[in-house]
Amino acid sequence: MKAAAPWVRTRLRTAPGPAVALLLLVLATSFLAAAFPRAVDAYEGRGLRHEVSAAVPWRSVIQLTSDARQEMDGEPDRRADALRPPRLTGNHRRILAALPESLRADTGQSAYGARTLDPVEATDEWLPELNGGRPVFTLSTQAEVAEHSTLTSGRLPRTTAGSVTPATPTVEAAVTSATARSLRIKAGSIVHVPRAEGAPLAVRVTGIVEPRRPQQSYWSVEPVLRTPTYLQTLEPDPQPYWHGALLLAPGAAPVLLSVAVDTEAYWRVAPDPAGMDIADLPRITQTIASLEHGPLQTALRTEVSPQLEISSGLDDVLIEFDGIRAAINPVVAVAAFGVGSVAGVVLLMTGGLTASRRRAELSLLRSRGASVRGIAGRLLAEVAVPVLPGAALGCALALVVVPEGRTLPALLASAAVALFACATLPLMAAFLHRRPALHGDRDDLVRARPSRRRTVAELTLLVLTVAAVTALRRRGTSDGDVDALISAAPVLVGFIAALLFVRLYPLPLRLAALPVARRRGAVGFLSLARAGRSSATAVLPLLALLVALTTAAFGGSVISGVDDARARASLVAVGADARIDADRALPDTLAGAVRKVAGVTDVAPVYREFGLDLRDARAEAVTLLAVDPDSYARLAGRTGLGAFRAAELRKSSGALPALASPAVAERLRGRTATIGPASGPIPVRVDMVRSSTPAVAAGDFLVVDAAGLPGRHPASTLLISGPSVARGDLEEAARAAGSATVKLRSAEEDNFTMSPVQSGAERIYVLAAAAGAGYAVLALVLSVLQTSAERTAMLARLRTMGLTRRQGRRLLILENLPQALLAAVGGALVGWVTILLLAPGIDLGRLALADQAASLGRVQLRTDPVSLLLPALGVVAIASAVAAAQAWMITRRTTTTELRVGDTR
Structure with a gap:
């Protein structure tokens, strides 16, 4: 008796296209999964070497x-x-x-x-x-x-x-x-x-x-x-x-x-930074501790000298770096959980699409005595053929593209992708065929009633989401520990939103169908009826879209918050778009020369005197700022650093009006006081209190009108407005001042991105958003392909009843539109809500400013309209384009051919 044809070989020969597509999908997912831990190790390693190299030598040796x-x-x-x-x-x-x-x-x-x-x-x-x-x-x-x-x-x-x-x-x-x-x-x-x-x-x-x-x-x-x-x-x-x-x-x-x-x-x-790797950080720290107070010190005292003393500031450098790294890691983990969740949903959709497409075949096998375990085993062997090579190739590609980093986490990540991809189709098929089902049963959004088990599962997920959001708001991410539950908070919010929208989805469809049903045309009514007939498993593409949009919105808010923090920190550090400082008086003609420089819109001259004596027997340093009220008030108003009205600073009679920091105002207690020296005693009266002012980045200050001071006080600082002014032009104009230094706000902002840890984490977020968008597009395509055969047969029947090709195309496009609109509006809404919920618990200070984060206080997420609305509009556009392409391909086929295939589709 001739042996039966092998299952796997037969299936791969008859349907090579799905196998190749699955191989490519697993390859891409395995590559991302393996590249992520190595990319993190790579930028952390570069950051470690950068911090040691950039440290002043007396600290690092x-x-x-x-x-x-x-x-x-x-x-x-x-x-x-x-x-x-x-x-x-x-x-x-x-x-x-x-x-x-x-x-x-x-x-x-x-x-x-x-x-x-x-x-x-x-x-x-x-x-x-x-x-x-x-x-x-x-x-x-x-x-x-x-x-x-x-x-x-x-x-x-x-x-x-x-x-x-x-x-x-x-x-x-x-x-x-x-x-x-x-x-x-x-x-x-x-x-x-x-x-x-x-x-x-x-x-x-x-x-x-x-x-x-x-x-x-x-x-x-x-x-x-x-x-x-x-x-x-x-x-x-x-x-x-x-x-x-x-x-x-x-x-x-x-x-x-x-x-x-x-x-x-x-x-x-x-130390040699070139030989340092992030995996060596704990051992380096232990070695330094052993040198300063441990066994290595004892051994060296025995070999070198009993009086040997060992000290190093390298441990402080490493502690500072580890603090930056630990503060950034939980934020990066959020992006990893988001992309991983979207990729997992797409793999589930792939398995669900295959199980749905082969449902009749597998039902026939079940009717002929095949067991669920036997079917699952055959499907596992069939899927493993494209999945295992795809996962191996993706991991190898990641090792080549990202040469630095640990290998074991990459191998484990690729193995997890392979295991998940292999198990998806067998488990989905086993679930669908666990018990016999009547032919023709409807399983759509309108008639489907959630079971008690599903309700319990959804409530459990809701409890986990509430716990994750609460823990994130209370604990935050600044402690440096990567908590899976906290990092998954945005993803869990997207999951809950998807489940909620699926439950509410039939209601707007029914309401929209009422006025459409009274119209003469059939396309609108049929499109809404078809949208309501979509399978209850449509939660998977909606879930993928919502999680992808939430991840994109969260990533956009992170980048926006970081950019905003750097812009504010650079503004505080410089006080304007540019400044010229000198230890002595600047030439009187310099301000006029700077005003003529291309790109300069305004100049505020400032006389600074450090160590102002408030004559209250206290040692805290105070900086006196003698300014031109008009130009300085314009600058303060533009920058938002202690805005005031120029008229309030001009002297009318009596004491000189002053603007003071809160500590100086408290020391003078709102009374008229005599201070000095500034070429003699000065009676001042604090009329305004501001926590910041453009000319001073930090510390206490007292601002007065330069015209009210006795004697002549030429400016020692010029605060320059003009975002497009060039350093070279300012330096050329400032040469007359001798040793004057030029500082630009744009250059100061660039200094905040020097650490490879910061730039690496930002690249991870950008790539995560791009990967999430790619998986979201794939989810849209899979959701259309899942019902492609059934739509083809339906359109062929309607064509025999007189439906034109144009009407058929409109029908398919309008049928996909409700779910796309739901995903777009829901994604933007969920992203906005997620940012509001999680912003109090996420501190972006170390990601934005590294070791200078303390100077600006807490840096929170900032809502970015572009990252909220642009991906949502892209979902609608892509969904419409995919539906239009499918409609064009279907309507080009002949009706006779489609009807001859049979009604089983």
Whole structure:
């Protein structure tokens, strides 16, 4: 007896199109599912490396120090040996070897050597003196100066091995070109510094060097090594004096023990950001903790020095980054849940479409004795053939497109997609054929009555939705924990809305059918009747559309809230579209020159005086702002930063009217008070209180009319209005002011997006909205295809009764219109309600402003009309286009052919 044809091979040969379509759908879904966790890991990894690279070197390096005077106390020779190059170099290698792989060192920027703990005052009279006295110097024997600098004059200092002792009278040193220029040092100059005992130490400068990469760790952990700075004498009258550095040869380190200040050996380990990955973050944090207070510190003290002290600001950098990341992750999880839900609904619709299309075939098998389990098993084998390769290809494509990130989460996500896609058709078929059904039973929206089980399930979902929304409003997302229930809140709201709309859907159809039934034409009545006859399973496409529209609206509100927060923060930071600041008075002609710059619409000159004395014996700093009332009032009104009327600031008689911050108003208590100095005592009266003002980003302020102050007070700041003004034009106009700085609001706003964590999360939201829109379109197409055969047969019968092709096309388009309108109006409404419900619980501050979020307070979702209305209108347009295309294809077929096929469709 000949064996029966294999089921899977036969089905795939007879219907290859649906299998290929399913493979492509699973491939795309698997790709998105696998790419999401890797994309998150990728932008978090880039963010980690960016934060470590952007941190100032003295915060990011690991500093290890040992007090040379306590090293082997009582044995001077051994203390000197501890500072010599062989010992320091050996300890440097031990330190680098002790670091784990997760915290690799940048050996090129790491440094070690010996230095004086406090600067020592030079005794030479030829050195330039400031008001604070003679220059002071830090003496350092940092290794590898030759590898990190270029010799511009003379030669590098050198010593003979072991020749320098604490008693050596003269040593050689180099200085950087910046130090040489500022302190008038040349090759051959000799600088004398006092010793603890005996004659001063003579340091002969043998060479001038120019640092390479001066902003990196080697030169910038201790910036005085490359650039001299000012130090200030003690109160009450601080005066500046120079502080420079003398770079001794490493072999001269023992002589530092004789200088009149303490000496330490140091090792500065610069971390290598290129070797950091987000998965290593917990291990890096643990390593730093172990170095500062744990087993690694104990081990290094045993190998290097018992007095070894270890400190680093890298843990603070990592904590700040982790706080930004933890605050952003729950917001990103909302987008992931939204797209995942829409994709799941589309996969369900695919399985439902296939089960509905093959219902007669499977019913025949059941009537001939096939079990539900046997049918489900055959369907599972049939579906697995396209699903498993599609999932594997999608995962492989994600690994190639997103090369960075963990592999296991991507594999698990793709496996979950494959499992869900394989189980959809067998479970749907088993559910439909679990018991025999009479031929011709109607299952439409008008007659369908929800069962008790469905009612209980819907009520359970409603309770979960209320719990999710309540938890989100109370707990928020700022704690950094990704809670599945909270992240699914927008999706759950969409689910409840879809179920509610399906229950209410028949009512407007019945009301709309009443007036249409009295009209002579049959197309309108038939379209509404056909819309009411649609299957009760229409909840799936409606659910997909509502969740997609809700996700798009939520994503749009996130992006809109972020943009609004950045715009407000940049406005507060600059005070206008642009500003020019100087430490001294600006030229009187500058304001006029700036007004002539292209794009400038207004200029507000401001005189600023910091540390205003309110004469109330309190130390809180207050900034005095002397302004032109007209231009400053216009600026405050445009920006919304403490708007006021110009006439209220002009002096009529008596005390000078003032606008004050709340703290200053409370200190003056609404009375007339004499303050100063501003070229003399000023009697002022606080008439207006505002929490902000354009000229001051933060802190307390007092604003007065510049014309009311005694004496002349030229502006030190220009606040410029004009969104299209160019930096280059302003800088050219400001050159007359010398050291004036130009700041643009647009540039300040761009600074808020420098972190890859922020930009990566924003890209995730944009891609999530695009993916949701794609799945929504696919849901529309599937909902039309689900009833395509039945519509074809129905239209063929109506054509035999005299229905024209044009009327047939109108009928199919109008039949799809009610559900599309329901999805569009419902989606916009649900998106708006979702934003209102969830806005109090979602803080976008870290996503918008990173570590500067505290300066602006809480940043909430902001309703975006474009993201609410545009997708909704797109749903109606796409649904009409799909229906029109289907109608065009159906009406081109011959009626005889369609009727000959039979009535079973």
